[in-house]
Amino acid sequence: MSAIEQQGVALGGLEQAELPVARPTRRRMPTPRAAVLRGLGFVFVVALLVFMVGPLVWLAVRAFSGIWQYPRFWPSHWTLQWWRTVFDDKSLGRSMKLSFEFAPVVTVASAAICLPAAYAFSRFNFPGRRVLLVSLFATNAFPKIGLYISMAGVFYSLNLMGTFLGVVIVQLIGTIVFMTWIPTAAFSAIPRSLEEAARDVGAGPLRVFFRVTFPLAAPGIFVAMILSFLAAFDEAQGTFLVGIPNYITMPTEMYTLVLNYPEQAAAVFSILLAIPSVVLMSLARKHVMGGKLAEGFQIR
Amino acid sequence: MTDAQTPAGLLIDRVSKDLGGRTIVSDMQLEVHAGELTCLLGPSGCGKTTTLRMIGGFLQPDAGAILIDGSDISRLPPEKRPTAMVFQNYALWPHMTVFKNVSFGLRLRKLPKAEIRERVENVLELVGLTHHIHSYPARISGGEQQRVALARALVLEPKVLLLDEPLSNLDAKLRVRVREDIREIQQRIGITTIFVTHDQDEALSLSDRIAVMSGGRVEQYADPRTLYRHPATHFVASFVGAMNFYTGTLGGDGFRLAGGAQVPVDSLSSRTPGEYEIGVRPEDVTVSSNGDGGAEASVVREIQRGHYKELVLDVGGDEMRAFVAPDLPAVDRLRVRFSRGVLYRDGVLQEQSESPVAVR
Amino acid sequence: MVLPPVAVVAVFIGFPVGAAIAYTLGRAGGPNSTVALLAQRQHIVHHGVTTAAYREVLGNPHVRADLWATVWVTLVTIVVVVLLSWAIGLYLRLSDTRISRIVSALSVIPLFIPVVIASYAILTFYASQGFIKTLAYHLGWHSFPTLGYTLTAVAIGEIWVNVPFGVLMMSSGLNSVPNALIEAARDSGASLPRTVRSVLLPMNVIPTVIVATFTGIYVLGSFTVPYLTGPSAPNLMGVSMANFFSAFNQPQQAEVMAMIVFVLAVGIGTIYVWANVRASKRASITS
Ligand SMILES: Nc1ncnc2c1ncn2[C@@H]1O[C@H](COP(=O)(O)OP(=O)(O)OP(=O)(O)O)[C@@H](O)[C@H]1O
Numbered sequence: 035m036s037a038i039e040q041q042g043v044a045l046g047g048l049e050q051a052e053l054p055v056a057r058p059t060r061r062r063m064p065t066p067r068a069a070v071l072r073g074l075g076f077v078f079v080v081a082l083l084v085f086m087v088g089p090l091v092w093l094a095v096r097a098f099s100g101i102w103q104y105p106r107f108w109p110s111h112w113t114l115q116w117w118r119t120v121f122d123d124k125s126l127g128r129s130m131k132l133s134f135e136f137a138p139v140v141t142v143a144s145a146a147i148c149l150p151a152a153y154a155f156s157r158f159n160f161p162g163r164r165v166l167l168v169s170l171f172a173t174n175a176f177p178k179i180g181l182y183i184s185m186a187g188v189f190y191s192l193n194l195m196g197t198f199l200g201v202v203i204v205q206l207i208g209t210i211v212f213m214t215w216i217p218t219a220a221f222s223a224i225p226r227s228l229e230e231a232a233r234d235v236g237a238g239p240l241r242v243f244f245r246v247t248f249p250l251a252a253p254g255i256f257v258a259m260i261l262s263f264l265a266a267f268d269e270a271q272g273t274f275l276v277g278i279p280n281y282i283t284m285p286t287e288m289y290t291l292v293l294n295y296p297e298q299a300a301a302v303f304s305i306l307l308a309i310p311s312v313v314l315m316s317l318a319r320k321h322v323m324g325g326k327l328a329e330g331f332q333i334r
Numbered sequence: 335m336t337d338a339q340t341p342a343g344l345l346i347d348r349v350s351k352d353l354g355g356r357t358i359v360s361d362m363q364l365e366v367h368a369g370e371l372t373c374l375l376g377p378s379g380c381g382k383t384t385t386l387r388m389i390g391g392f393l394q395p396d397a398g399a400i401l402i403d404g405s406d407i408s409r410l411p412p413e414k415r416p417t418a419m420v421f422q423n424y425a426l427w428p429h430m431t432v433f434k435n436v437s438f439g440l441r442l443r444k445l446p447k448a449e450i451r452e453r454v455e456n457v458l459e460l461v462g463l464t465h466h467i468h469s470y471p472a473r474i475s476g477g478e479q480q481r482v483a484l485a486r487a488l489v490l491e492p493k494v495l496l497l498d499e500p501l502s503n504l505d506a507k508l509r510v511r512v513r514e515d516i517r518e519i520q521q522r523i524g525i526t527t528i529f530v531t532h533d534q535d536e537a538l539s540l541s542d543r544i545a546v547m548s549g550g551r552v553e554q555y556a557d558p559r560t561l562y563r564h565p566a567t568h569f570v571a572s573f574v575g576a577m578n579f580y581t582g583t584l585g586g587d588g589f590r591l592a593g594g595a596q597v598p599v600d601s602l603s604s605r606t607p608g609e610y611e612i613g614v615r616p617e618d619v620t621v622s623s624n625g626d627g628g629a630e631a632s633v634v635r636e637i638q639r640g641h642y643k644e645l646v647l648d649v650g651g652d653e654m655r656a657f658v659a660p661d662l663p664a665v666d667r668l669r670v671r672f673s674r675g676v677l678y679r680d681g682v683l684q685e686q687s688e689s690p691v692a693v694r
Numbered sequence: 695m696v697l698p699p700v701a702v703v704a705v706f707i708g709f710p711v712g713a714a715i716a717y718t719l720g721r722a723g724g725p726n727s728t729v730a731l732l733a734q735r736q737h738i739v740h741h742g743v744t745t746a747a748y749r750e751v752l753g754n755p756h757v758r759a760d761l762w763a764t765v766w767v768t769l770v771t772i773v774v775v776v777l778l779s780w781a782i783g784l785y786l787r788l789s790d791t792r793i794s795r796i797v798s799a800l801s802v803i804p805l806f807i808p809v810v811i812a813s814y815a816i817l818t819f820y821a822s823q824g825f826i827k828t829l830a831y832h833l834g835w836h837s838f839p840t841l842g843y844t845l846t847a848v849a850i851g852e853i854w855v856n857v858p859f860g861v862l863m864m865s866s867g868l869n870s871v872p873n874a875l876i877e878a879a880r881d882s883g884a885s886l887p888r889t890v891r892s893v894l895l896p897m898n899v900i901p902t903v904i905v906a907t908f909t910g911i912y913v914l915g916s917f918t919v920p921y922l923t924g925p926s927a928p929n930l931m932g933v934s935m936a937n938f939f940s941a942f943n944q945p946q947q948a949e950v951m952a953m954i955v956f957v958l959a960v961g962i963g964t965i966y967v968w969a970n971v972r973a974s975k976r977a978s979i980t981s
């Protein structure tokens with residue numbers, strides 16, 4: 035294997051599959067079988083396109099539609115009136131502002147709580163390490179509704195119901211798994227010899243962490259933070275249960291909206307709600323596709 | 335060299351390959367006889383692996399054809415070719431035992447169980463690994479893994495065996511032992527073999543013939559002795575073995591170096607007087623302490639090499655290296671002459687005789 | 695250093711879950727007292743435990759229908775997501791063309807979209823006047839069934855949401871198989887399908903298990919997708935749990951349902967843990 039091949043292998047990520055295995059059929063005359071395969075591939079890609087993107091496009095068109103009668107493929111009349119409706123609604127504006135307050139707070143809090151743990155999980159092999167890592171997973175396994183119901187009891191007794199802190203905690207719960215697992219994998223992927231080499235040339239442990247370890251783990255941490263931000267941003271039910279009536283965020287509003295407003299207004303609101311996700315995920319896209327997310331789920 | 339009449343084990347016929355916008359192999363011509371072991375030798379990046387992968391079917395040549403036993407295989411997928419490859423990092427499947435690894439190809443060919451068992455056992459015996467038949471690859475040593483990879487290739491009884499730097503991961507001692515194993519096994523079953531390496535020692539001690547490659551071309555294709563004694567180009571001469579090079583003039587009484595020293599030469603590839611570049615192996619530099627002709631030289635340094643001694647000499651301002659007997663007493667001044675030299679003009683060997691020297 | 699997250703999990707998840715277990719077994723004291731105060735149809739004991747709440751819930755035919763619906767949708771989603779992820783992952787591993795890059799971009803789109811919106815979009819897409827019905831109409835298939843507000847729509851939604859994770863997981867796994875191992879198989883005479891079966895498949899058991907288990911656990915506990923796209927009954931347990939809590943004011947019954955789902959999820963989770971432990975055991979021997 036040449037050096038280039040080894041590289042292609044080592045990088046191992048969705049986007050780095052640069053050296054496909056040789057397909058000797060490529061240069062031959064297209065046989066009937068190859069033609070059929072190609073046709074099937076084309077159908078598959080189109081079906082995937084419709085399945086994945088179709089609903090989003092269908093919804094997005096709705097946000098600009100005036101009159102749209104079945105069975106037409108697009109509206110007969112276009113309008114921007116639904117955007118005005120949404121922007122004129124004071125409570126919707128307030129919920130947007132709230133969403134953008136909670137998500138960053140939750141992300142930072144979650145990072146502060148989980149990142150040291152992630153470092154410890156990757157660097158020290160203490161007894162019960164794997165049990166703890168796996169038990170975090172239980173936070174995913176217990177259905178959220180059931181959790182929120184009984185959490186309500188705890189929240190009442192701690193006077194957290196209807197408070198800012200209460201909402202932060204509820205949203206934080208949903209981020210702990212990403213925030214621990216993905217950075218743990220990111221830290222583990224850094225060879226210890228890199229840290230030792232830095233110690234060797236005279237850097238203290240803190241300097242080693244901030245100049246060597248952290249920069250190398252940064253992509254993984256970044257992915258974890260973006261996912262946490264989005265998890266907090268999209269959390270609806272817990273926020274609803276705990277935050278009501280003081281704190282209604284965008285996704286919580288979305289549930290009422292779907293039931294009480296015309297479809298077009300809900301479509302407009304959907305687009306607005308999707309913008310932060312699209313922007314943030316686009317930023318993290320390279321690392322998410324590069325395998326940072328996937329690595330986090332293989333516990334070692 | 336391209337005589338289509340001879341029964342060819344393998345013929346690489348004017349093959350070219352571009353990768354990433356660069357020509358990696360250009361117009362390559364190589365014929366390997368049946369049962370012969372040929373080394374592809376060359377510096378890193380010269381296209382050895384690319385060539386091997388084209389023979390194995392993992393790359394398609396852009397031009398030219400590859401023939402095995404006279405039939406063109408260049409359009410066949412790897413699984414249909416009568417070749418078997420030993421990959422540089424062995425590429426043993428980690429989830430299969432040694433037995434499973436070796437028997438995989440036989441199982442694909444739907445051979446009866448008993449026969450598979452027998453053939454695997456035979457080939458493992460050949461490489462001396464019967465005791466590891468049920469081990470997983472990760473549990474055996476690097477040298478053993480290498481031999482499993484060899485067994486996996488041999489068990490299919492391919493017409494052509496391809497080895498890509500199979501020894502590069504082994505320590506020096508093991509490398510020598512395994513390469514002797516490979517040679518011995520190869521000769522015993524007489525299989526046509528292409529062996530890629532950038533280690534000239536390995537190539538010289540292993541091959542029937544060596545193809546020295548540079549920049550995607552074959553510089554010279556010859557047996558080890560010819561390659562060493564009659565390097566066809568300056569590149570081959572400097573890449574294979576140590577060589578002193580001087581530009582200068584060949585006259586009636588020896589070779590005049592650029593620095594002015596006149597060195598007598600006993601044997602030369604050409605006697606036509608003129609401007610040349612001369613190549614002299616360090617062992618062909620003869621030294622004597624008494625003044626029976628020869629150029630004056632002063633000893634700059636002595637390096638003990640165990641079974642011989644290397645002298646670094648200053649001959650009229652030119653540096654010269656000579657291999658001498660290890661017990662030669664240390665002196666400051668010597669006289670030197672060349673017992674043998676090869677002459678180059680524009681990097682190409684100048685030869686008068688009918689010496690068997692090959693292409694380009 | 696590991697204390698903070700463990701403490702948060704213990705206080706805000708471990709403790710409530712413990713309380714929930716006690717509550718489902720009839721103990722309404724302590725942390726459960728607030729919830730129990732206004733609840734209806736509770737089964738309470740002051741000493742020992744009672745399984746009356748479990749018996750009531752499991753005896754309820756509607757709940758049983760919900761449970762089967764949940765299991766059915768979960769299984770369908772797991773199977774489809776695993777197959778799709780493998781198909782896409784393999785395609786991406788074995789080819790690098792413009793089309794494969796489009797496929798890879800398409801398959802991660804759901805990561806970018808909040809689940810609420812995705813569910814709503816999928817509902818309108820498959821609704822009685824949605825794109826699929828419109829398309830069927832124009833193709834002359836007027837009796838094409840409306841999928842909106844059916845369990846099929848729920849399954850479609852769950853698949854849509856879970857495909858990116860599956861594809862990322864599978865391509866990461868498939869890409870970590872060195873080219874040489876694939877080529878060695880081809881060299882031994884294996885066709886591409888055979889290479890997939892004998893080399894890629896056995897070397898990617900763990901990623902496959904991870905995709906299957908996380909998808910399963912996600913679907914079991916999901917609320918948003920079935921709430922927005924599913925029928926009123928039977929629907930997934932997540933929705934009926936919420937109904938029992940907020941519409942019927944029966945938190946104990948809701949918690950019992952949560953426990954049932956939890957047990958199923960833990961069952962699936964065990965497979966994940968077992969696979970991981972097995973893998974790391976093997977890794978520790980080999981290295
Ligand atoms: N897929 C590819 N795309 C672009 N360039 C390539 C590709 N494969 C190989 N090359 C280039 O072709 C050249 C020759 O590669 P090759 O692997 O054949 O060298 P080699 O002689 O085997 O070297 P080494 O001794 O280092 O293994 C290198 O410069 C390499 O960068």
Ligand SMILES: [Mg+2]
Pocket residue numbers: 035036382383384
């Ligand atoms: Mg090479």
